[in-house]
Amino acid sequence: MEYHVERTLFSKRIVHLNDDGAGRLHRLTGWRIDIRSDVSVAEASRAVIKGPYDVSLVEGSITTPHDAERIHHIRRMSKFLVTIGACATAGGIQALRNFANVEKFTSIVYATPAYIQTLAKSTPISEHIRVDFELRGCPINKYQLVEVLSAFLNHRKPVTPQHSVCVECKSRGNVCVMVAHGTPCLGPVTHAGCGAICPSYDRGCYGCFGPMETPNARALGDRLRALGMPARDIQRVFRNFNAQAGAFREESERHGG
Numbered sequence: 001m002e003y004h005v006e007r008t009l010f011s012k013r014i015v016h017l018n019d020d021g022a023g024r025l026h027r028l029t030g031w032r033i034d035i036r037s038d039v040s041v042a043e044a045s046r047a048v049i050k051g052p053y054d055v056s057l058v059e060g061s062i063t064t065p066h067d068a069e070r071i072h073h074i075r076r077m078s079k080f081l082v083t084i085g086a087c088a089t090a091g092g093i094q095a096l097r098n099f100a101n102v103e104k105f106t107s108i109v110y111a112t113p114a115y116i117q118t119l120a121k122s123t124p125i126s127e128h129i130r131v132d133f134e135l136r137g138c139p140i141n142k143y144q145l146v147e148v149l150s151a152f153l154n155h156r157k158p159v160t161p162q163h164s165v166c167v168e169c170k171s172r173g174n175v176c177v178m179v180a181h182g183t184p185c186l187g188p189v190t191h192a193g194c195g196a197i198c199p200s201y202d203r204g205c206y207g208c209f210g211p212m213e214t215p216n217a218r219a220l221g222d223r224l225r226a227l228g229m230p231a232r233d234i235q236r237v238f239r240n241f242n243a244q245a246g247a248f249r250e251e252s253e254r255h256g257g
């Protein structure tokens with residue numbers, strides 16, 4: 001069994017599979033994952049294992065013409081292809097360029113913008129190729145990653161929660177920060193997976209796991225407006241790591257620009 005991690009930025013979540021995560025996967029499947037011998041991590045190791053691959057984990061969005069071409073090669077080489085993280089599943093923070101003029105950005109950021117080859121938009125992998133599973137989060141939950149790998153190894157569908165952060169928040173017994181003191185919180189529309197970390201520390205959720213299935217972002221936008229948040233701020237709340245994800249993008253656009 002061979003794993004391949006494409007374009008990873010030395011993901012701590014994956015490297016951490018060497019300890020408890022890898023142990024759990026071993027107990028579930030009998031297979032052993034060792035980041036140094038069985039997983040090819042481009043930035044963590046010099047050893048790049050040639051395909052074909054049983055499972056490819058793809059991080060990062062499509063932002064350059066080279067990305068757009070290469071991802072088709074990775075798809076052809078992979079039996080299963082899983083995208084992980086907000087960049088790969090929703091375009092990432094770099095998708096903020098999608099609401100602006102990318103040439104203007106490059107002229108401000110780079111001394112010689114003529115050398116920069118970039119696409120006008122940052123897009124998720126699923127807009128370019130068929131994806132077998134999207135694992136959300138910025139960063140992802142390592143236990144969910146183990147579940148996804150285990151599922152594909154055992155030829156079954158991965159089981160990850162489809163509900164919102166609010167469910168996790170209530171199951172931890174938290175007092176709701178939005179109800180108690182009007183703190184804006186994206187928990188009602190955000191995909192579960194983090195264990196409601198932010199509300200557990202008395203702050204609102206920023207939506208880093210992206211939209212849950214069938215979120216009612218419009219109702220939350222209306223609620224934030226009723227709490228006195230200016231339209232410009234509501235737009236910003238929905239434009240973060242998952243700015244390009246359908247429901248968040250639409251709700252941000254409803255509040256201008």
Ligand code: SF4
Pocket residue numbers: 165166167169170174175176177178179185186187188196199204205
């Ligand atoms: S604090 Fe946020 S996540 Fe928790 S119940 Fe309230 S709205 Fe939902």
Ligand code: SF4
Pocket residue numbers: 165190194195196197198199204205206207208209
């Ligand atoms: S509470 Fe929201 S912003 Fe905080 S880690 Fe969880 S999903 Fe991300």
